[in-house]
Amino acid sequence: MQTTQEPRVVNIYTESNPNPNSLKFVVNFMLMPEGISRDFPNLDSTSEAPLAKALFEQFDFVTGVFYMSNFVTVTKKEETEWFEVKAQVQQFIKDFLTEGKAILTEEIKDNIDDELTGDDAEAKIKGVLEEYIKPAVEMDGGAIKLSSFKDGIVTVTLQGSCSGCPSSTITLKNGIENLLKRMVPEVKEVVAEEG
Numbered sequence: 001m002q003t004t005q006e007p008r009v010v011n012i013y014t015e016s017n018p019n020p021n022s023l024k025f026v027v028n029f030m031l032m033p034e035g036i037s038r039d040f041p042n043l044d045s046t047s048e049a050p051l052a053k054a055l056f057e058q059f060d061f062v063t064g065v066f067y068m069s070n071f072v073t074v075t076k077k078e079e080t081e082w083f084e085v086k087a088q089v090q091q092f093i094k095d096f097l098t099e100g101k102a103i104l105t106e107e108i109k110d111n112i113d114d115e116l117t118g119d120d121a122e123a124k125i126k127g128v129l130e131e132y133i134k135p136a137v138e139m140d141g142g143a144i145k146l147s148s149f150k151d152g153i154v155t156v157t158l159q160g161s162c163s164g165c166p167s168s169t170i171t172l173k174n175g176i177e178n179l180l181k182r183m184v185p186e187v188k189e190v191v192a193e194e195g
Helices: 050-058 082-098 121-139 168-183
Strands: 012-015 022-027 037-040 062-068 071-076 142-150 153-160 189-194
Touching (some): 022 082, 050 062, 071 082, 121 142, 153 168
Antiparallel strands (some): 037 062
16 A cells, blocks of 8 residues: 655656547656556546546546556546646646655556466467557557457557547557567457457
8 A cells, every 4th residue: 555655856747649638747756666557537446546536526627547657647528628728737746746645545566467378379469568569558658458368369458548549549450460460470350448
């Protein structure tokens, strides 16, 4: 369980990504352990996420919050323009973190399946996702997780800025699917489910 921390100096800047409705708020320290992320697609999912809950409650245009590494990705309603609200959201996150408040109250655990062997097609898929795909997706303020692999079909979950992004289908088929088919011959197709 994370506790409240001492107040700290917080520097925060924004990065855009391919999803015009999402913006990545990057801070000068790690918020989450490496490789761990949390996705909050609605207010009901934020019971153990005080920052995400506060963002949903403070701003009626927020439709999603995502934590990973040293950033928080906020997704907004399409009719709201970032130039109108970016500074408010940025200041809100900065104030929250400056006060030393915890962004999560749950115990953070990794959800990687340790039972897989290197010979298993599923383990190979996870390896390709970890090494080649996740870093690029994270740069855009999102995450991708393997949900299942059955009968040659890889199902992945897209989170953060990738969830609902207009270009995610193209990226999924032209990028991720082609790479996985090339590197793991057992893969026939890649499909996405919403995070």
